[in-house]
Structure formats: structure tokens, C-alpha cells
Amino acid sequence: MTISLQSSTRRLAPALAVTAVVALSAGTGSAVAAKLITGADIKNNSVTTSDIKNGTLQAKDVKSTSLNESKLSGAVRAKLNAPSVNGYEVKTATVELASASAGTVFVACTTGKVAVGGGGSFETTDFDAILQESLPQKVIGDFFAPAEAGFADAWAVTGTHNGLDPVDLTAYVICVDPS
Numbered sequence: 001m002t003i004s005l006q007s008s009t010r011r012l013a014p015a016l017a018v019t020a021v022v023a024l025s026a027g028t029g030s031a032v033a034a035k036l037i038t039g040a041d042i043k044n045n046s047v048t049t050s051d052i053k054n055g056t057l058q059a060k061d062v063k064s065t066s067l068n069e070s071k072l073s074g075a076v077r078a079k080l081n082a083p084s085v086n087g088y089e090v091k092t093a094t095v096e097l098a099s100a101s102a103g104t105v106f107v108a109c110t111t112g113k114v115a116v117g118g119g120g121s122f123e124t125t126d127f128d129a130i131l132q133e134s135l136p137q138k139v140i141g142d143f144f145a146p147a148e149a150g151f152a153d154a155w156a157v158t159g160t161h162n163g164l165d166p167v168d169l170t171a172y173v174i175c176v177d178p179s
Contacts, residue, residue, distance in 0.1 A: 087113055087177030094170040097129075097161040106137060106144045108154040109175035115147075118173040120157030128163040134171075 069077055093107035109115055115136050122129040136152030137144045144154055155173035 085176045086179065087175070089113070089175050090172055091175060092170055092172045094168050096166050097159065097169050098166050099164050100162055102132075102158065102160040103169055104133075104156055104158040105169050105171035106154060106156050107171045107173045108137075108139045108144075109173055112177070113153065113175040114178045115152040115155055115173050116176055118155030118157075118171065120155075120159065120169065120171040122159060122161070123168040123170070124163070126163055126167075129159065129161050129167055129169075131157065131159045133158040 069080075072080070089110065091107050091109060093105050095103050095105050097103045105120065107118070118136065119134050120131055122131070134155070134157045136147035137154035137156045138147050138152055139154050144156060147154075153175070155171055157169065157171035159169045161167050161169070
């Protein structure tokens with residue numbers, strides 16, 4: 001049996017045309033759908049976490065008042081507001097300065113912890129109470145000494161008071177576990 005190449009080509013041409021149209025339609029289907037579906041077509045509160053691809057939402061996609069601390073559970077709020085270091089503590093010590101006097105307050109971290117900051121304050125806001133010095137220290141037995149480079153486990157605050165009534169001078173040190 002002899003088949004003419006010309007007649008086979010004529011029969012294949014319509015089939016190829018239909019296949020091409022179907023292939024093009026399939027490729028543009030999602031683009032057409034994206035143009036046809038709008039926010040008005042989506043029922044409120046019907047889009048869930050599983051419907052959203054990770055990493056695709058941006059700040060502009062979220063209403064500014066929809067995410068705030070009041071929407072979080074107490075446990076999540078506590079974790080977010082907790083210091084992110086181990087053994088965080090703030091220790092204080094206070095001395096009373098008599099009229100026209102100066103004094104220094106020393107405060108040490110709990111043994112084994114290191115100082116990462118500190119400071120001091122007077123109980124008064126009068127101009128006659130002046131903080132003169134606030135600096136890290138290291139504890140040596142029952143004594144305090146200037147801190148070594150890279151290590152402190154205490155804080156010292158020195159102030160003068162020229163007022164008539166005694167006033168409290170408080171020093172604080174912020175301590176953490178070094179590990």
C-alpha cells in the first residue's frame with residue numbers, strides 16, 4: 001500500500017493547529033485567571049496561612065494596626081520582652097551623702113557574672129548634687145579596683161552633694177553570665 005506524503009500532511013495540519021491552540025491556552029490560563037480574580041472576588045477571612053507562600057508578604061501587605069503586641073499571647077510577649085542574654089540582672093547599692101560631702105558607691109555582680117554596663121543617680125534633681133564619675137570595676141576579695149581591659153564584675157559611681165539635707169547616691173551594675 002502506498003501512502004501519499006501530500007495527503008498525510010494535509011490531514012496532520014488541522015491536528016497540529018488544534019494542538020498549538022490548546023498548548024497556548026494552557027500557558028496563558030493562570031495569567032488570564034490573575035486578571036479576572038480580584039480582592040472583591042475573595043470572601044473575607046477565607047485566605048489562610050496555608051494559602052500564602054512563605055516569604056511573599058511584605059509590610060505594605062499587612063494593615064498597620066492588625067499586628068501589634070496586644071494580639072500576641074502572654075507567653076510570646078514575655079519572650080519578646082525578655083533579655084536575650086543568660087543570667088541578666090541589675091544590682092544596686094546606695095549610700096547617703098551628708099551635706100557638703102562627696103562619696104563613692106560600689107556595687108558588684110553576683111559571683112561568676114560580668115558587668116556589661118552601669119551608672120548612677122541621686123534621689124534629688126537639685127543642682128547641688130553632681131555625678132562626677134561612673135566606671136567599671138573588678139572585685140578583688142572585699143575590695144574594688146579599676147577594671148582590666150575586657151573584664152569587669154562591678155561598678156563605681158562617685159558624686160558630690162553641696163545641699164543642706166542629706167541625699168542618697170545610688171549605683172547600679174548590669175550583669176550577665178559570661179557563657
